[in-house]
Amino acid sequence: MSIQSPESLAHAAAVRDAAEPPSTRSIATRPPERRPRARGRQLLRLLRALSRNGKAVAGLVILLVFVALALAAPLLFPGDPSRIGSGGATPPSAEHLLGTTAKGQDVLALTIWGARSSLLVGFVAGVLSTIVGIVVGLTSAFFGKRVDDALSLVTNVFLLIPGLPLLVLLAAFLPAGLGTVIAVLVITGWAGSARVLRAQGMSIRGKDYVGAAITSGERPLRIMLREMLPNMASIVMTTLLACVIGAIGAQAGLEFLGLGDANTLSWGTNLFWASSDGALMIGQWWIFVPSGLAIALVAFALALCNYAVDEVTNPRLRRPRTARSATAPTTVARKEDAR
Amino acid sequence: MRFILRRIGFYLLAFWVSITLNFLLPRLMPGDPVTRMLSRSQQRLEPQQIEALQQMLGVNGGPWWQEYPDYLRRVLTGDFGVSISRFPTPVTEVIAQQLPWTLLLGGVSLVIAVVLGNLLGILAAWRRGGLLDSVAPPLLVFIGSFPYFWLAMGALYLFGVMLGWAPLRHAFSVGLTPSWDPTFIGDVAAHLVLPALSIVLVSIGGWMLGMRNTMIATNAEDYILMAEAKGLSPSRIMLRYGARNALLPSVTSIGMSIGFIVGGALLTEVVFAYPGVGYQLLAAVQGLDYPLMQGLFLTITAAVLLANLLVDLVYVRLDPRVRVA
Numbered sequence: 001m002s003i004q005s006p007e008s009l010a011h012a013a014a015v016r017d018a019a020e021p022p023s024t025r026s027i028a029t030r031p032p033e034r035r036p037r038a039r040g041r042q043l044l045r046l047l048r049a050l051s052r053n054g055k056a057v058a059g060l061v062i063l064l065v066f067v068a069l070a071l072a073a074p075l076l077f078p079g080d081p082s083r084i085g086s087g088g089a090t091p092p093s094a095e096h097l098l099g100t101t102a103k104g105q106d107v108l109a110l111t112i113w114g115a116r117s118s119l120l121v122g123f124v125a126g127v128l129s130t131i132v133g134i135v136v137g138l139t140s141a142f143f144g145k146r147v148d149d150a151l152s153l154v155t156n157v158f159l160l161i162p163g164l165p166l167l168v169l170l171a172a173f174l175p176a177g178l179g180t181v182i183a184v185l186v187i188t189g190w191a192g193s194a195r196v197l198r199a200q201g202m203s204i205r206g207k208d209y210v211g212a213a214i215t216s217g218e219r220p221l222r223i224m225l226r227e228m229l230p231n232m233a234s235i236v237m238t239t240l241l242a243c244v245i246g247a248i249g250a251q252a253g254l255e256f257l258g259l260g261d262a263n264t265l266s267w268g269t270n271l272f273w274a275s276s277d278g279a280l281m282i283g284q285w286w287i288f289v290p291s292g293l294a295i296a297l298v299a300f301a302l303a304l305c306n307y308a309v310d311e312v313t314n315p316r317l318r319r320p321r322t323a324r325s326a327t328a329p330t331t332v333a334r335k336e337d338a339r
Numbered sequence: 340m341r342f343i344l345r346r347i348g349f350y351l352l353a354f355w356v357s358i359t360l361n362f363l364l365p366r367l368m369p370g371d372p373v374t375r376m377l378s379r380s381q382q383r384l385e386p387q388q389i390e391a392l393q394q395m396l397g398v399n400g401g402p403w404w405q406e407y408p409d410y411l412r413r414v415l416t417g418d419f420g421v422s423i424s425r426f427p428t429p430v431t432e433v434i435a436q437q438l439p440w441t442l443l444l445g446g447v448s449l450v451i452a453v454v455l456g457n458l459l460g461i462l463a464a465w466r467r468g469g470l471l472d473s474v475a476p477p478l479l480v481f482i483g484s485f486p487y488f489w490l491a492m493g494a495l496y497l498f499g500v501m502l503g504w505a506p507l508r509h510a511f512s513v514g515l516t517p518s519w520d521p522t523f524i525g526d527v528a529a530h531l532v533l534p535a536l537s538i539v540l541v542s543i544g545g546w547m548l549g550m551r552n553t554m555i556a557t558n559a560e561d562y563i564l565m566a567e568a569k570g571l572s573p574s575r576i577m578l579r580y581g582a583r584n585a586l587l588p589s590v591t592s593i594g595m596s597i598g599f600i601v602g603g604a605l606l607t608e609v610v611f612a613y614p615g616v617g618y619q620l621l622a623a624v625q626g627l628d629y630p631l632m633q634g635l636f637l638t639i640t641a642a643v644l645l646a647n648l649l650v651d652l653v654y655v656r657l658d659p660r661v662r663v664a
Contacts, residue, residue: 157353159595160647164602165620165639166360172624172632173364245484252486253606257621271489275610280496281507288496292489299484307480 043233049312050305056312059304066298070115077109082265092286099286102277110270111290117266118295121178121251125185126244132186133193133239138224140194141201152198158191167250171259178261181254185247192246193239200235204228234313241306245299252295267291342661346651350644357640361633362410419634424626430634434616438638440510441615445604447531448538449597455539456546457589461582463547464554465573476551479544488606491537495610498533505533508612534607541603542596550589557585587658594650598643 050056069076084103092099098107140151170184204210205228213223229236254260255268258276262269274280274288413420419430463472482490499507506512511526557563558581566576605617612618616635623631655661 153352156349157356160353160598160644161357162598162601162639162643164605165636168620168624169364169632169636249486253488256488256606257609259624275492280492281500283496283500285496288489288492292485292492295489296481296485300481303480303484
């Protein structure tokens with residue numbers, strides 16, 4: 001649901017594939033120059049650079065607050081938050097900070113409890129989609145030829161079939177439940193990351209050290225995991241973040257349509273109930289605002305981290321220190337020359 | 340030409356995959372879909388409806404290798420069976436009523452988002468580090484983080500319920516009959532504003548950032564420097580030299596984003612009770628109308644694939660490198 005969707009990343013990869021003028025987002029065309037001595041060193045360097053990046057810090061802080069709230073939900077609001085209380089819909093007050101729903105449930109409790117399932121499903125589905133993407137992308141890039149042709153074809157077909165309608169169709173046929181929601185999100189979400197990771201994998205596949213590893217008789221699996229994957233750390237990270245954003249949004253959409261698991265409490269189901277109770281039409285804004293805002297804040301935080309990874313790994317996207325004049329375009333070239 | 344043929348082949352394959360998916364899904368489920376549907380509908384169905392359902396899902400037929408060609412033939416001849424919830428209207432008829440509204444909503448919001456987003460991106464890249472470049476991207480990323488349907492709900496609440504500026508639901512007022520007279524067109528436009536606005540708001544940030552980033556790369560090219568040295572006017576350099584060359588990736592992403600817009604339109608339609616295919620798809624799911632569901636899914640897929648083919652054709656026209664290769 002966000003602009004930093006796997007599709008948009010995949011698009012960036014598609015652009016690169018089409019041999020466009022060098023794109024500024026071209027992480028793939030800017031392969032790591034050195035092979036790291038120790039595994040994970042690149043990742044460590046990336047994390048250190050991120051800790052100095054304002055966007056990354058802001059994003060992480062927002063995320064951590066949400067995770068902490070989600071974990072602390074049983075302490076903050078003991079008891080079943082969806083228990084139907086008396087009193088009906090009341091606007092925010094000292095007793096109920098965010099008011100209550102038409103069924104007398106505390107909106108703040110619903111929102112904080114909802115974070116548990118929303119974050120869990122979002123992260124699990126996001127991680128799984130990324131893993132499928134890594135497997136498909138790396139296999140495709142490493143073996144090339146027929147394998148690549150076949151896998152790329154499948155990936156592209158899945159990219160093209162519209163996601164949400166497929167999501168709706170799958171959810172309608174599969175038995176309801178949290179597992180189904182996750183499975184459906186992975187089925188519709190992996191293709192974008194596979195596309196991006198394949199593009200990056202291809203550029204790494206051409207490096208000398210991969211050739212050396214093949215010559216020295218290392219097994220393909222080992223080469224893929226120990227030689228290629230660590231050098232794709234940054235792009236795996238952006239893909240993962242994009243997948244999580246996509247999954248959280250898609251889950252919310254699915255549940256808003258009433259196709260998720262009706263028994264779980266999540267931001268999507270909160271919005272579903274808000275809408276089916278007609279909260280919108282009678283002006284009970286406090287019922288539908290918190291959950292939507294929570295989704296947006298989490299997605300925004302993830303997007304911030306994503307842009308931060310992008311900026312750290314791609315110097316050309318870093319903000320110029322001072323505002324430039326109308327002649328700004330060429331400063332990029334000048335900067336490049338100076339380096 | 341070879342490029343186009345290859346693409347057409349690919350789209351046909353993608354379409355075949357979605358048909359097959361449609362064929363397989365009800366069959367892969369444990370148990371008999373018709374019986375399951377019957378139990379869920381609590382015996383509300385007429386015998387003819389059950390028969391129509393069985394025929395569509397092919398559960399009374401022979402083994403799959405006999406059913407499958409039959410299914411393919413029926414789908415390719417446009418026979419999606421009979422709608423269950425609107426028995427006995429054929430599925431194709433139901434879809435034909437809904438499709439124009441989605442095309443209108445999706446088309447209008449796509450065009451506005453693409454044009455406006457790209458213009459903003461061009462300006463932001465041109466004045467890099469300026470006001471537009473520093474304020475708009477974070478703001479649009481934040482707006483883009485909201486779920487489509489939530490923004491639609493917010494717009495509905497703010498402009499529809501609170502301020503009463505725009506109609507709350509449906510594509511046109513009750514009592515009007517569709518025609519081409521100005522009152523009706525005006526009414527449709529008024530009903531279109533809020534749904535389109537919510538889609539545009541969510542998607543515009545992606546266009547802007549994409550364009551901005553390509554434009555920054557393009558602006559570093561030598562021919563821009565050359566144009567500056569020649570003393571061409573800045574607006575000419577920006578639009579004719581920079582933007583024109585940076586536009587190509589945007590064209591590719593139009594194809595990519597169509598599926599996205601369809602998804603967004605689906606949710607937006609539900610919020611506004613806009614009578615498009617998305618709204619109908621949800622109604623079909625809730626009414627356990629499997630034939631209609633499958634028909635709608637295939638229609639949406641076909642529309643997305645066709646739109647992608649159109650984008651490819653435009654791309655060939657715009658980029659000579661594709662023609663040569």
